[in-house]
Amino acid sequence: MRTRVGIIGAGPAGLFLSHLLHLAGIESVVLERRDRVYCEQRQRAGIVEHGVAEALTAAGVGERMEREGFRHDGIDLRFDGASHRIDLAALTGRSVRLYPQTEIVRDLIARRTDDSGQLFFEAEATAIDGIETDRPRIRFTHEGEEQVLECDYVVACDGFHGIGRASLPSDVIRTFEKVYPFGWLGILADVAPSCDELIYAHHPNGFALHSMRSESVSRLYLQVPNGTDAADWSDEQIWDELSTRFALRDGGWELRRGPITDKSVTPMRSFVTEPMRHGRLFLAGDAAHIVPPTGAKGLNLAMNDVMVLAEALVADQTRGDSGLLDAYSDTALRRVWRAMHFSYWMTTLLHAQPGDDAFDARLRLSHLRHITDSPAAATHLAQNYTGIPRI
Numbered sequence: 001m002r003t004r005v006g007i008i009g010a011g012p013a014g015l016f017l018s019h020l021l022h023l024a025g026i027e028s029v030v031l032e033r034r035d036r037v038y039c040e041q042r043q044r045a046g047i048v049e050h051g052v053a054e055a056l057t058a059a060g061v062g063e064r065m066e067r068e069g070f071r072h073d074g075i076d077l078r079f080d081g082a083s084h085r086i087d088l089a090a091l092t093g094r095s096v097r098l099y100p101q102t103e104i105v106r107d108l109i110a111r112r113t114d115d116s117g118q119l120f121f122e123a124e125a126t127a128i129d130g131i132e133t134d135r136p137r138i139r140f141t142h143e144g145e146e147q148v149l150e151c152d153y154v155v156a157c158d159g160f161h162g163i164g165r166a167s168l169p170s171d172v173i174r175t176f177e178k179v180y181p182f183g184w185l186g187i188l189a190d191v192a193p194s195c196d197e198l199i200y201a202h203h204p205n206g207f208a209l210h211s212m213r214s215e216s217v218s219r220l221y222l223q224v225p226n227g228t229d230a231a232d233w234s235d236e237q238i239w240d241e242l243s244t245r246f247a248l249r250d251g252g253w254e255l256r257r258g259p260i261t262d263k264s265v266t267p268m269r270s271f272v273t274e275p276m277r278h279g280r281l282f283l284a285g286d287a288a289h290i291v292p293p294t295g296a297k298g299l300n301l302a303m304n305d306v307m308v309l310a311e312a313l314v315a316d317q318t319r320g321d322s323g324l325l326d327a328y329s330d331t332a333l334r335r336v337w338r339a340m341h342f343s344y345w346m347t348t349l350l351h352a353q354p355g356d357d358a359f360d361a362r363l364r365l366s367h368l369r370h371i372t373d374s375p376a377a378a379t380h381l382a383q384n385y386t387g388i389p390r391i
């Protein structure tokens with residue numbers, strides 16, 4: 001089999017890249033090791049930055065997001081028993097969309113399928129050969145057979161555990177990593193959200209986040225120590241702890257409870273690979289970098305990578321101009337490091353750190369108060385949260 005751009009992974013990055021290339025008349029093949037149902041149901045992110053939402057709409061795949069997603073103009077920073085609204089729209093002129101990653105993936109798969117795109121499920125890439133030649137190849141297994149996909153370029157959008165990053169020679173890459181001593185216990189519950197906008201709560205017991213998936217489904221997260229098994233927490237314990245962390249001093253707010261339909265623990269890590277390209281192999285999305293989820297940046301970074309890469313591949317393939325491709329890694333990494341810092345900053349701001357003493361706790365509260373009291377500090381948060389337009 002032969003194509004121009006061979007893409008590994010049908011997550012949001014791989015699917016959006018193949019759609020953007022298709023719009024420019026460039027053929028690609030997407031190989032995905034899981035089946036379609038699995039890809040469409042994998043619970044992950046919920047917040048779409050302003051610029052990513054605009055890009056989805058401009059590419060003709062934002063129609064359902066516009067209709068069924070929710071525009072959020074603010075977030076609630078809750079600490080010391082009080083609510084403080086950060087007015088994203090007033091501070092930046094920009095907002096975010098609440099539209100789950102599962103729905104973005106569903107929309108993109110439907111569109112690639114309608115456009116007769118070459119998207120193979122249950123096709124696992126096993127090796128990438130010849131990345132330093134002008135004929136790189138992906139070896140993969142599909143329907144029990146070993147096959148080879150010959151390409152002009154290979155793009156690994158195969159997530160943190162994929163083969164893309166591992167295929168870069170170890171002497172050309174550098175990695176940077178930070179592992180946090182806590183994770184998030186995330187639940188999905190069949191109950192109407194108890195708020196209209198997301199609540200990011202800091203409490204001496206730890207962080208909690210109230211998000212949502214629809215008018216009748218809530219998504220909530222609790223900071224838990226590393227090594228926690230979701231089964232260690234009964235449903236009642238989870239609701240009790242969430243209620244404690246979200247409680248207002250004046251008692252003027254109550255968390256609605258309902259049946260929990262999904263429960264899982266996500267570890268927290270910051271990780272960057274440099275460069276994001278070697279020869280004819282490019283990395284995009286989680287294949288190249290991971291952020292802790294506190295700033296809602298993982299999905300957005302993945303989409304931004306492929307927006308930059310699609311433009312560069314189009315310039316190369318249609319005009320023979322390889323300048324943007326040569327700049328891809330540096331261009332993408334500028335945004336990646338901004339998001340690394342913001343996600344780290346939000347994480348350390350909002351989580352209780354093991355070993356914190358009373359001094360650390362006071363500093364954190366002072367920092368939180370500064371963000372809610374100072375328009376300059378609030379604007380820093382709002383600009384990064386909604387996504388910096390050009391970086």
Ligand code: FAD
Nearest residue numbers: 009011012013033044045125158159162285286296298299
């Ligand atoms: P992925 O979505 O990981 O897609 C990679 C795809 O490649 C997968 O479909 C995988 O099956 C496929 N693949 C892997 N190896 C191969 C192979 N050898 N051959 C073929 N296919 C392969 N971000 C947030 O902002 N907020 C959140 O709440 C949040 N929660 C998360 C929870 C979890 C458990 C995880 C893992 C991530 C979460 N993220 C969150 C991060 C966000 O979901 C990711 O940043 C986003 O999915 C990145 O998209 P991607 O396309 O780069 O990678």
Ligand code: DHB
Nearest residue numbers: 045046211293294295296
């Ligand atoms: C969601 C996850 C996040 O990490 C975040 O910051 C906001 C929302 C979510 O899953 O809805």
